[in-house]
Amino acid sequence: MSxxxxxxxxxxxFVIGAAFMIESQxxxxxxxxxxxxxDVFPFLLGLILGLLSIKLFFETLKYENSTKxxxxxxxxxxxxxxxxxxxxxxxxxxxxxVISTFLFLLVGFQTLERRGILKSxxxxxxxxxxxxxxxxxxxxxxxxxxxxxxx
Amino acid sequence: xxxxxxxxxxxxxxxxxxxxxxxxxxxxxxTAVGVLPGIGxxxxxxxxxxxxxxxxxxxxxxxxxxxxxILLAGVYYGAMYGGxxxxxxxxxxxxxxxxxxxxxxxQMARQGRAGPALAIAAIGSFFAGIVALIALAxxxxxxxxxxxxxxxxxxxxxxxxxxxxxxxxxGNSMTKAWIMTVFGLMLSTIGMDVVSGVSRFTxxxxxxxxxxxxxxxxxxxxxxxxxxxxxLHKENSxxxxxxxxxxxxxxxxxxxxxxxxxxxSLLGFFVGVLPGAGATLASFFSYIMEKKISKTPEKFGKGTxxxxxxxESANNAASGGAMIPLLTLGIPGSGTTAILMGALIMYxxxxxxxxxxxxxxxxxxxxxxxxxxxxxxxxxxxxxxKIFAKIIDTPSKYLLPMIxxxxxxxxxxxxxxTFDLFLLITCGLVGYFLASNDFPLAxxxxxxxxGPMIENNMRRALTSSNGDxxxxxxxxxxLVFLVIAILWILIPVLMKLRGKEVIINEEA
Numbered sequence: 158m159s160x161x162x163x164x165x166x167x168x169x170x171f172v173i174g175a176a177f178m179i180e181s182q183x184x185x186x187x188x189x190x191x192x193x194x195x196d197v198f199p200f201l202l203g204l205i206l207g208l209l210s211i212k213l214f215f216e217t218l219k220y221e222n223s224t225k226x227x228x229x230x231x232x233x234x235x236x237x238x239x240x241x242x243x244x245x246x247x248x249x250x251x252x253x254x255v256i257s258t259f260l261f262l263l264v265g266f267q268t269l270e271r272r273g274i275l276k277s278x279x280x281x282x283x284x285x286x287x288x289x290x291x292x293x294x295x296x297x298x299x300x301x302x303x304x305x306x307x308x
Numbered sequence: 309x310x311x312x313x314x315x316x317x318x319x320x321x322x323x324x325x326x327x328x329x330x331x332x333x334x335x336x337x338x339t340a341v342g343v344l345p346g347i348g349x350x351x352x353x354x355x356x357x358x359x360x361x362x363x364x365x366x367x368x369x370x371x372x373x374x375x376x377x378i379l380l381a382g383v384y385y386g387a388m389y390g391g392x393x394x395x396x397x398x399x400x401x402x403x404x405x406x407x408x409x410x411x412x413x414x415q416m417a418r419q420g421r422a423g424p425a426l427a428i429a430a431i432g433s434f435f436a437g438i439v440a441l442i443a444l445a446x447x448x449x450x451x452x453x454x455x456x457x458x459x460x461x462x463x464x465x466x467x468x469x470x471x472x473x474x475x476x477x478x479g480n481s482m483t484k485a486w487i488m489t490v491f492g493l494m495l496s497t498i499g500m501d502v503v504s505g506v507s508r509f510t511x512x513x514x515x516x517x518x519x520x521x522x523x524x525x526x527x528x529x530x531x532x533x534x535x536x537x538x539x540l541h542k543e544n545s546x547x548x549x550x551x552x553x554x555x556x557x558x559x560x561x562x563x564x565x566x567x568x569x570x571x572x573s574l575l576g577f578f579v580g581v582l583p584g585a586g587a588t589l590a591s592f593f594s595y596i597m598e599k600k601i602s603k604t605p606e607k608f609g610k611g612t613x614x615x616x617x618x619x620e621s622a623n624n625a626a627s628g629g630a631m632i633p634l635l636t637l638g639i640p641g642s643g644t645t646a647i648l649m650g651a652l653i654m655y656x657x658x659x660x661x662x663x664x665x666x667x668x669x670x671x672x673x674x675x676x677x678x679x680x681x682x683x684x685x686x687x688x689x690x691x692x693x694k695i696f697a698k699i700i701d702t703p704s705k706y707l708l709p710m711i712x713x714x715x716x717x718x719x720x721x722x723x724x725x726t727f728d729l730f731l732l733i734t735c736g737l738v739g740y741f742l743a744s745n746d747f748p749l750a751x752x753x754x755x756x757x758x759g760p761m762i763e764n765n766m767r768r769a770l771t772s773s774n775g776d777x778x779x780x781x782x783x784x785x786x787l788v789f790l791v792i793a794i795l796w797i798l799i800p801v802l803m804k805l806r807g808k809e810v811i812i813n814e815e816a
Binding site for chain 2: 162163166170173177180181184193194195197198199202203205206209210212213216230231232234235238239242243245246247249250254258261262264265266269270280284285288292296298299300
């Protein structure tokens with residue numbers, strides 16, 4: 158539990174709550190036959206969230222900053238895999254399911270352990286082709302097929 | 309029609325060949341989920357929703373819902389079985405409800421009695437599953453009859469009570485739990501308002517008109533969040549796996565564990581019914597209780613079979629008990645049941661009192677399939693326990709990227725757009741950061757699922773009272789629910805002020 162994270166989080170949630178209150182005012186107030194329109198519930202929620210985040214902020218003033226070291230975090234692998242995942246999602250429709258999945262898995266496997274490249278290639282190939290055949294060919298589901306330039 | 313008749317019809321649904329297959333796949337995957345450290349029942353169920361959705365694509369809505377809920381529920385209680393395996397063999401619980409099992413289970417394994425410990429865990433879980441099932445069948449109809457008499461005001465207060473219970477027990481900080489609950493409720497307001505047709509908080513983004521897809525959020529928060537955590541923290545279980553050895557328990561083992569199994573099942577069931585409590589608390593309570601009433605309390609922690617039998621029965625009974633508020637009231641008491649509820653809503657089936665009238669085949673089919681699933685688990689777990697123990701060795705190198713790939717595949721297969729894939733990854737990151745800073749995720753999902761229902765009931769109640777908020781305290785039943793909800797929040801606060809330790813539910 159990090160004190161500064163909680164502080165920033167309380168600030169962020171306060172802003173979200175305030176934004177919800179302000180923005181809910183722009184929603185039409187009336188729903189016919191009822192005094193309670195679609196704006197009431199979001200407005201109340203925004204109010205409650207704002208109050209809770211103030212409470213959280215004051216709580217962070219009280220507790221000691223516990224600096225328990227959890228050991229070194231593997232930011233490098235994490236960064237590579239998140240980036241690969243974002244790229245994967247970007248490329249899925251243009252490049253097609255099989256190719257993008259194959260590449261993502263290969264990068265993922267090799268990032269976590271840089272050994273056995275042949276086995277990694279084999280596993281990613283089996284997975285991406287297997288899912289595609291099972292889902293798109295046999296079950297007739299929708300998955301982006303092959304890129305246009307492959308014909 | 310009476311309960312027996314409904315139940316027999318449920319069995320007819322459940323023993324259809326494809327439903328048997330679904331139950332089998334469910335408990336098999338569930339056991340694997342329970343065994344694998346890193347995937348809990350919540351992310352396991354979330355991950356499988358899209359897979360089941362595509363598997364049942366060709367069926368009509370009601371039977372598709374029945375089949376997928378049979379599979380997903382199988383994952384849920386299957387994970388309870390599987391969790392015990394790693395607790396006993398590795399001293400690392402596969403999920404939080406098996407933490408207590410490590411105390412005596414691992415000791416037994418070190419003494420070479422891993423086989424009987426696993427067998428008793430399986431038998432206890434089976435017995436507990438049956439107890440929960442009978443109670444579920446008996447209580448479901450009367451409870452939903454009572455719930456049918458509730459008006460919108462009563463429902464609103466009841467759901468607030470549900471939220472209060474879950475938030476009150478989740479995580480270390482109640483403020484954070486409440487923030488997550490309210491945040492989940494707020495996310496549920498995004499999209500088209502069903503009453504007035506006005507779009508809210510969409511800002512012209514067409515993908516938002518339908519609201520944030522529950523499935524995407526749940527898979528992202530739980531499955532991806534877990535994967536990211538595991539990658540960052542490089543968690544590797546290098547522990548030595550104990551030998552299983554001879555499986556069949558001795559007559560003495562049976563004699564020592566029969567009492568704990570029965571008591572654990574009953575206690576677990578009642579704890580499971582309560583919203584907010586759940587399998588983890590149930591297993592703790594039953595262990596403590598057995599230790600208290602035992603004639604030889606000094607044996608606990610040194611490998612007594614009662615210390616395995618009681619918590620394992622209790623956590624399984626609790627997962628059955630948790631189905632009661634979900635099916636009869638439409639109020640999930642835990643993160644996993646919230647996800648099950650989201651899955652049902654995806655199929656246009658609203659859990660709640662009307663479920664037993666409108667879709668008796670879904671409700672009773674599920675109840676009957678739980679019986680069959682428990683039987684399958686017992687048969688599966690006794691001879692196959694050695695094979696399941698091998699799953700622990702699956703290298704995380706392959707597992708983690710594959711979980712991401714399955715999540716992406718699943719979300720795309722159901723939603724067919726890349727907007728949801730970006731939302732998925734965002735939720736994964738948000739889920740990781742929130743969870744690692746003690747912001748519990750289960751209340752968020754609960755808020756997201758219950759949000760539309762809470763809002764509708766609130767507005768209906770307020771419409772009939774002409775906007776007067778006092779309507780919620782003027783109706784006696786509603787008032788009672790609200791008072792209980794307030795007590796639920798206040799009592800732990802007061803206890804903390806007096807310096808007492810409050811038990812919290814880590815499981816979510």
